[in-house]
Amino acid sequence: MKKYELPVTSQNFFQRRVLVRHANASARSTGLAHGFSHSLWNKKSVFVSALSILLLPLLIGCSQKQACKPETMEPKNVETMSFIPGGSFMMGVKDGGSFKDHPQKAVYVGSFYLDKTEVTNAMYKEYLKAKECAKPPRYIDDKEKGGDDLPVVDVSYNDAKGFCEFYGKRLPTEAEWEYAARGGLSGKRFPWGDNESADMMNYRGTGSNWAVNVKSYPPNRYGLYDMAGNVREWVEDTYRRDFYICPPKNPKSLDNIFGGADECRVNPVNRSNGIFKVNRGGSWHYVNGYPPTVDFRSFDKASYKGNDLGFRCASRVKEDGIAATKMKEFKEMMAKELGFQSSENNPENVTKEEIRNTFENKFLGHTIGQE
Numbered sequence: 001m002k003k004y005e006l007p008v009t010s011q012n013f014f015q016r017r018v019l020v021r022h023a024n025a026s027a028r029s030t031g032l033a034h035g036f037s038h039s040l041w042n043k044k045s046v047f048v049s050a051l052s053i054l055l056l057p058l059l060i061g062c063s064q065k066q067a068c069k070p071e072t073m074e075p076k077n078v079e080t081m082s083f084i085p086g087g088s089f090m091m092g093v094k095d096g097g098s099f100k101d102h103p104q105k106a107v108y109v110g111s112f113y114l115d116k117t118e119v120t121n122a123m124y125k126e127y128l129k130a131k132e133c134a135k136p137p138r139y140i141d142d143k144e145k146g147g148d149d150l151p152v153v154d155v156s157y158n159d160a161k162g163f164c165e166f167y168g169k170r171l172p173t174e175a176e177w178e179y180a181a182r183g184g185l186s187g188k189r190f191p192w193g194d195n196e197s198a199d200m201m202n203y204r205g206t207g208s209n210w211a212v213n214v215k216s217y218p219p220n221r222y223g224l225y226d227m228a229g230n231v232r233e234w235v236e237d238t239y240r241r242d243f244y245i246c247p248p249k250n251p252k253s254l255d256n257i258f259g260g261a262d263e264c265r266v267n268p269v270n271r272s273n274g275i276f277k278v279n280r281g282g283s284w285h286y287v288n289g290y291p292p293t294v295d296f297r298s299f300d301k302a303s304y305k306g307n308d309l310g311f312r313c314a315s316r317v318k319e320d321g322i323a324a325t326k327m328k329e330f331k332e333m334m335a336k337e338l339g340f341q342s343s344e345n346n347p348e349n350v351t352k353e354e355i356r357n358t359f360e361n362k363f364l365g366h367t368i369g370q371e
Contacts, residue, residue, distance in 0.1 A: 082223045084180045086111035088330040091178055092244050093295045105244055106333035108266045108322050109179045114172055115312035117214035117225045122148035127163055149213035151231045151310040157277045157302035160234045160311035172314035173269040174237040177280045181227035181294040183220030189293045191220035191227045201229030203286040211284055229292040231310040232283045238274035239299035275301050283308035
């Protein structure tokens with residue numbers, strides 16, 4: 001029996017079973033029953049062995065399959081991205097908003113790349129061909145709703161994340177998405193300004209009952225399409241109600257901000273465990289209370305798949321802390337958040353010490369050095 005012992009794995013499970021059964025049968029087949037019964041058992045063993053070999057690939061399944069990535073796929077997909085220069089902005093809204101997108105806070109985001117459009121059905125079909133065992137989304141083969149230039153929908157958070165990672169990318173963070181959606185405009189509700197317009201986005205105001213082809217509406221200043229309306233988009237972050245609140249922990253907190261160490265203001269992202277993930281942008285399914293504005297934040301379970309929920313991918317440019325050329329801009333944003341003006345009544349001239357004192361006054365009730 002010892003010579004039949006094998007490690008039990010998915011590949012040799014049936015082989016071991018057949019060998020053991022064959023050995024037991026051989027031991028029982030001595031004496032008068034050796035001839036006819038032994039011959040019958042041998043035939044049965046051969047049949048079971050052959051059947052096991054045929055079924056083994058099916059039983060091993062997707063766990064043993066390797067995804068292939070044709071060389072033409074990744075460069076082709078990278079060409080669809082826009083470079084987003086790093087900088088500062090006021091994230092969120094002053095009052096109200098959706099699912100706690102307030103109070104506003106000054107945020108610095110490093111440079112990154114972002115897909116110009118939402119991932120389309122054509123892109124996802126190409127991914128399905130290369131990625132073994134990926135499950136096709138519900139509408140992708142539909143004659144009308146599965147059009148090549150329509151954004152892919154009915155994808156979960158993990159589906160979206162898996163697609164991005166396959167191409168060496170990732171989902172954008174919530175802060176990156178909002179910064180890019182604003183397109184360099186400050187304090188506006190939409191990528192083009194403050195006015196809701198059926199000429200600029202696909203939403204209920206256009207009488208739409210489904211997504212439209214990407215690039216059907218004008219892009220923002222970063223060359224990004226459909227950052228408002230069409231479909232909502234998964235982002236990296238786990239939903240946290242108090243994500244916009246960054247209380248200082250000690251008098252040195254402002255030093256951490258300017259040094260790039262404050263994760264609440266510098267490239268903020270919430271990667272903590274949680275069943276709810278954030279999505280941004282609103283959609284064609286927009287209703288009251290769910291506006292397709294740049295600050296709109298919603299959330300769903302990571303496993304959720306909706307007919308108005310898609311995604312786009314991002315890629316970070318390596319950058320440590322706050323770029324020196326962006327320090328002045330970030331100081332201006334901090335001054336704006338604090339409602340502070342310098343002695344020259346010009347936010348551009350605010351010094352680090354002035355902002356720090358105002359920062360401590362507002363949140364701690366005293367200036368530095370006072371007991």
